[in-house]
Amino acid sequence: MTVSALASAAAAPIRPVDPQVAKRAREVLKSVFGYDDFRTGQDEVIAAVLNGEDVFAVMPTGSGKSMCYQLPALTDDGGLTLVVSPLVALMRDQVGQLRALGAAAATINSANGEEENRNAWRAMRRGELRLLFVSPEKLASDNLLAALRDSGIRRLAIDEAHCVSQWGHDFRPDYRNLKTVREQLGAPQTIALTATADRATRADIVQQLFPREPRVVVHSFDRPNLDLRFAVKDRPASQIAEFVSSHGGASGIVYAAARKRTEEIAESLSQRGIRALAYHAGLDQALRSKRQDLFLQENDIVMVATVAFGMGINKPDVRFVAHADMPGTVEGYYQEIGRAGRDGLPAWTLTLYGASDMALRRRQIDEKDVDDERRRVEQRKLNAMIELCETATCRRQSLLAYFGETIEPCGGCDLCRGGVSLYDATIDAQKVLSAVARTGQRFGAAHIADILTGTANEAISRLGHDQLKTFGVGRDKTKRAWNTVIRQLFAAGAVAETGDQYSGYRLTEKGEDILFGRERLTLRTIAEEPKRRRETPRAEAASDLSPEENALFQHLRAVRLELARAEDVAAYIIFPDRTLIDMARLKPADLYAMRMVQGVGEAKLNRYGQIFADAVAAFLRDNQS
Structure with missing residues (x-):
């Protein structure tokens, strides 16, 4: 599928979700996940999934891609969502989080114990699971495919979909079999997701995974925080x-x-x-x-x-x-x-x-x-x-x-904070390119910088490079500055590596044009230390809390850490920082108030709500003015 086809697919409007289904999805969002609203981009993808469309979604890391198949799976009135993921750690992490939310999820993989895998098989055959996570390699098993067919797959979710593309940065050959696996499973509705795919990779993903044109949703790659x-x-x-x-x-x-x-x-x-x-x-x-x-x-x-x-x-x-x-x-x-x-x-x-x-x-x-x-x-x-x-x-x-x-x-x-300025670097570039040419186009950046700065070391003297016209013509700059120029010339395509074991530089056609005055070049100078900024006003920060709220936030983190150690789970599976920040602001000292905190669903409320409400109440008592 061409990039233009991708654009047309993305432009088609999404029809409204059935009101009853939409209501149920909102209830699941609040009761299971503890949120009142979707993150940016989630609602569009989830609406298409709930409408039964095949979907290819490109969303930035941290935007909550997994919610786009987890919530529909828990909104469905039955059926199994099969999630294909490339790493055991990724699968186990998601299963752990889903179970903490009270959702029926499991993974079958080689890192599990035999009993754990047997339990997952049994739960799958009995229709007790809503989500099952497997690797693409695992789907090469005829026994597993047969069991999945018997169980009936309602939806196929393919995470890290860029792994299917030979143009991607993390190509996994086993992902190429998923199109065939999909047909063997009865062609269930399919959703593929990735955070990292340029235009060529996106087009290849669609071609490799979907037999017909899917809904394509591409959201901003920007991570403003x-x-x-x-x-x-x-x-x-x-x-x-x-x-x-x-x-x-x-x-x-x-x-x-x-x-x-x-x-x-x-x-x-x-x-x-x-x-x-x-x-x-x-x-x-x-x-x-x-x-x-x-x-x-x-x-x-x-x-x-x-x-x-x-x-x-x-x-x-x-x-x-x-x-x-x-x-x-x-x-x-x-x-x-x-x-x-x-x-x-x-x-x-x-x-x-x-x-x-x-x-x-x-x-x-x-x-x-x-x-x-x-x-x-x-x-x-x-x-x-x-x-x-x-x-x-x-x-x-x-x-x-x-x-x-x-x-x-x-x-x-x-760079926007003032650590860069531009200048006409044509003369500097010509000095570098001349030194490269006069030394036989086979030396690296350090040697060229030594020549330009007039550094008569043993190698320079032995090779007679201290006799070159370019020796010392760049004494007005440090070696570090010349190395910066050389790197930028490399990035601009004015020099290329020789390809031999010494990693020297040679002139390119563009480099020759610059050397002989047929082309000018603008480069940048870099301040030694760009100004640092500790705050990022484009995102909500814990530093936005008042001193009292921040003290409560740190107290709640300590409570969470103690719980995580006792239960031997990742701290964020109990509650992420964002939820603790909301607690610090709202100060919920009872279960009713705890329900108002973003990220506190029914399962988390029942399991941890009283512990954290008590922690808030104790903190408030101990810090009364």
Whole structure:
């Protein structure tokens, strides 16, 4: 299906939902989930699902995509919703949350014990389940498919649908079988959801999953509560430590490209008194599980991880995400920063990048055993990530443009806050390009910067590069400044990597045009430290609470932590921060008042309502003026 077809599908109006069904859906929203209203975008998707349409929804991380199949499943007068999800952790997390809400949900997967899987099978055969979560690999089982056919699937929900596309950043071949599986299950109504898909990926998803045109709903990719900041990698250990320390006591994630790096960064943070834990595939499974559970339960753990961590983690109160190394794709970057601020409250991001990151990502692509077309796709995606790092315009504007969305400058990213200015860099570019050409087009950024700054080190002298006309012509700038220019030339396509083991640079056709004066070039200069801003006025924040309300909020978090430890569950499964903030404002000291709190449904009210009402009452008594 073409992109134009996608647009026409998205434009068709949604017919009104049957009044009785709509009333029931609202009742479920309040009684089960504890909310009075849907989040932005949810109502449109849910209406289409309740009308029986096939739906493909693209919604930002943290917008409540799972509600779009969970609520219809619980609104139905019967039948099973089969949810396909790529990770065991993601499935178990959702099942745990649904059970805490009193919903009949289960998962069948290899990580379960035999008894747990048998119980899920029995519940499915008896028609007791409303939602069953499985991986796409599990659907290769003929026995499971037969049991699902016998049970009767009312609806098929495909989460993380970008995994089906070869153009996506997280391609999973088993997702390609889902179109056939759908037919084997009797072609049930299908809803596919993703948060990360550019136009080409969206078109491919529709083609791969739907035999006929679905309802396509694409909502803004913008996450206005996220503060976006990039920085040139200079003192990475100190830069990460300073960023994490500035959010002291908060839960966060630091991503690193290699296992060894996660260990080093975690150790560095621990030495500063930060509760940091490393997480990567080289650790024992039991240790990984223990550390993940700690991260979910506690309020102040910083997980330092490879990108394997986070997908399947729905912890809503992650307050920051840092990248110690540049991500390989914009989709990957967007997905990873999307793990912060899922509760809609302000969250902060920092991405470090440098020429070594760019070279590493290039080598990784070159070394992959993939066909030329796939390699070109990955190179295009990497170039887009480099351009995002080196952009001279609003960071959020550049990020959303990648996904085909146009916005005005946000006013709140690092660049909008005054950390950038533009200048005519044609002469600077010509100095770099001349040095590249005069050295045989085979040396990297550090060597070129040494030549321009007139640094007569051993290598420069041995190669005779101190005799070049370009030696010392850039003494007016630091090596760091020249490295910035070189990276921007790379991002602008004026130089390309040589492709050999030394990762040197060569001139491109565009570079030759600039060198010989046929084209001018505008680049950016970066302030050493862009102004930081601790507040994000575009989102509701805990800092909006009065001193008394904030003290009550912290008290309620302590009560929640004690409960989470006692029940061995993630703290947010009891109540997310957003619900505790509402409690701190409303101060519900009895069950009647507790019903008014957003996020308190019947099951949560019955299980935890009195505990938190008593905690509020005790706090108010103890703090009477």
